[in-house]
Amino acid sequence: MQTKVNDAPPADTAYGYDDLPRLITLMTGDEKHSFSATSTLDVLWVLYDRILRVDPARPDWPERDRFLLSKGHGPMAYYAILVAKGFIPEATLSTFTRYNSPLGLHPDRMLIPGVELSSGSLGHGLPIAVGRTLALRAQGNASSRIFCMLGDAEFDEGTNHEAIAAAARFGLEQLTAIVIDNRSSSLGWPGGIDTRFRNEGWSAVTVDGRDHDAIEAALLVSHPGRPHAVVAVVEPKS
Amino acid sequence: MTAETMRQGFVRVATEALDGHPKVAVVLADITTQQFRESGALARHPDRVINAGIREQLMVSVAAGMALEGMRPIAHSFAPFLIERAFEQVKLDFAHQGVGGVLVSIGASYDIGAYGRTHHCPEDVALMATLPGWRIHVPGHPAEAEALLRDAIASEDSIYIRLSERENREPVPTGAGLATIRSGSTGAVTIIAVGPMLDPTVESVGNIDATILYTSTVRPFDAEGLRAGASGTDIVLIEPYLEGTSASEVSAALSDRPHRLLSIGVPRVEHRRYGSAASHDRAHGLDADGLRARITAWLGR
Numbered sequence: 335m336q337t338k339v340n341d342a343p344p345a346d347t348a349y350g351y352d353d354l355p356r357l358i359t360l361m362t363g364d365e366k367h368s369f370s371a372t373s374t375l376d377v378l379w380v381l382y383d384r385i386l387r388v389d390p391a392r393p394d395w396p397e398r399d400r401f402l403l404s405k406g407h408g409p410m411a412y413y414a415i416l417v418a419k420g421f422i423p424e425a426t427l428s429t430f431t432r433y434n435s436p437l438g439l440h441p442d443r444m445l446i447p448g449v450e451l452s453s454g455s456l457g458h459g460l461p462i463a464v465g466r467t468l469a470l471r472a473q474g475n476a477s478s479r480i481f482c483m484l485g486d487a488e489f490d491e492g493t494n495h496e497a498i499a500a501a502a503r504f505g506l507e508q509l510t511a512i513v514i515d516n517r518s519s520s521l522g523w524p525g526g527i528d529t530r531f532r533n534e535g536w537s538a539v540t541v542d543g544r545d546h547d548a549i550e551a552a553l554l555v556s557h558p559g560r561p562h563a564v565v566a567v568v569e570p571k572s
Numbered sequence: 573m574t575a576e577t578m579r580q581g582f583v584r585v586a587t588e589a590l591d592g593h594p595k596v597a598v599v600l601a602d603i604t605t606q607q608f609r610e611s612g613a614l615a616r617h618p619d620r621v622i623n624a625g626i627r628e629q630l631m632v633s634v635a636a637g638m639a640l641e642g643m644r645p646i647a648h649s650f651a652p653f654l655i656e657r658a659f660e661q662v663k664l665d666f667a668h669q670g671v672g673g674v675l676v677s678i679g680a681s682y683d684i685g686a687y688g689r690t691h692h693c694p695e696d697v698a699l700m701a702t703l704p705g706w707r708i709h710v711p712g713h714p715a716e717a718e719a720l721l722r723d724a725i726a727s728e729d730s731i732y733i734r735l736s737e738r739e740n741r742e743p744v745p746t747g748a749g750l751a752t753i754r755s756g757s758t759g760a761v762t763i764i765a766v767g768p769m770l771d772p773t774v775e776s777v778g779n780i781d782a783t784i785l786y787t788s789t790v791r792p793f794d795a796e797g798l799r800a801g802a803s804g805t806d807i808v809l810i811e812p813y814l815e816g817t818s819a820s821e822v823s824a825a826l827s828d829r830p831h832r833l834l835s836i837g838v839p840r841v842e843h844r845r846y847g848s849a850a851s852h853d854r855a856h857g858l859d860a861d862g863l864r865a866r867i868t869a870w871l872g873r
Binding site: 443444450451452455458461462463464465466467468469470471472473492493496497499500504 | 594595597599619620622624625627629630633634635636637638639640641642643645660661664665668669670
């Protein structure tokens with residue numbers, strides 16, 4: 335299934351990576367934005383620009399890939415990329431966090447087309463992703479991939495570890511977990527986050543979370559018969 | 573043939589649903605996995621009978637994830653582990669994501685009394701009733717449970733079904749609302765019995781002039797049925813779980829009418845006892861003698 339990842343119709347928008355800071359500024363109102371917005375920026379861009387088979391014209395396309403942002407806090411980079419890839423009109427960004435806006439501080443799948451998960455409370459995305467991957471298997475969809483993005487502090491939540499153990503036992507090859515590691519976990523993960531996945535039987539790699547080619551290569555690693563984890567390391571949260 | 577328990581009926585009905593409907597899935601956390609193995613469901617549908625191991629939060633999230641992919645999941649365990657342990661998953665992973673599912677619990681308030689407080693769950697219905705959109709069923713007989721399960725699996729809604737080892741001798745045809753079991757004269761007390769409380773209620777009332785209404789569906793609560801069926805201003809609500817769980821529903825239904833309400837159920841106490849469910853009923857005044865004593869005292873007779 336890895337050979338098919340780039341056959342989605344390209345998004346027909348004029349936005350590029352260099353537009354993202356300006357789009358984020360439309361939400362934050364100035365040039366400063368928190369690391370929670372930017373820690374995810376490069377991995378999200380690589381996902382939407384090079385990996386995910388998604389189509390803004392058909393957000394419910396059954397054969398699409400599913401991207402679940404479990405680490406819903408600090409969604410500005412996510413929203414900016416959804417604009418860049420045609421899911422959200424740019425004008426909507428100026429409504430960010432307003433009462434009637436579809437764009438809150440945590441994304442809501444019922445309010446934004448193409449958003450696959452309503453997140454905010456940490457530790458729900460990966461367990462739901464396990465269920466979705468099992469459902470793809472049960473329904474004979476062997477081509478879609480499911481990607482779930484977490485943070486290293488979110489990794490503290492025990493539900494992730496229920497999901498990691500089970501996903502490996504179930505052999506969920508269509509599932510990829512991405513952990514953005516900006517060293518914000520209060521008690522830390524001695525031995526590395528990738529080790530936690532590998533010990534349970536996952537394929538796991540750690541990459542520079544700012545290196546687009548390395549991120550792409552990590553997301554395209556072949557991992558037959560088991561789920562895959564990509565730990566993307568970025569600057570420590572200040 | 574030995575009569576089938578609600579739990580056995582659940583395994584049979586769910587197995588038939590798995591056999592007949594490719595979108596049905598059963599998600600477990602060890603509990604009742606053996607029964608699904610014996611029913612053949614596990615061997616026939618290994619991709620749709622999922623045992624998450626002793627991971628109830630994962631169980632609920634996996635069920636919700638399957639619903640997000642268009643399937644009809646049934647998650648199942650003992651009530652305290654399905655509802656209380658995994659409550660945030662129940663709250664956020666179904667309705668908040670815009671999908672429905674079926675939750676089926678066993679154990680009720682203290683069916684397995686000897687297991688102690690950790691396995692008792694008088695709080696589940698009250699907790700589920702805080703969430704918008706959930707239908708909550710408390711069947712009083714295996715035949716009611718079977719009908720409710722079949723409807724729930726065929727639906728797309730969010731539905732909680734609370735199975736119990738306690739049951740009435742005869743089923744009552746299950747509609748969504750209150751059924752009139754017995755009509756008292758005008759002005760007589762109206763007693764609402766929920767699920768397995770019907771038989772002890774009928775026994776306790778004896779020759780008291782009373783209307784008895786019954787339901788196995790406590791949410792949505794049948795307000796119109798209560799307004800139409802109440803024979804007077806005295807209302808007694810008898811529930812097999814936390815006392816007063818549906819008192820606010822009764823009050824809302826009768827908000828424009830003078831009335832008084834006696835709520836009977838499991839008291840909010842840290843009840844550190846083992847023994848049988850019948851012993852717990854006696855301790856809480858939920859057996860027929862206890863109910864009669866409370867009702868007659870309240871009525872002033």
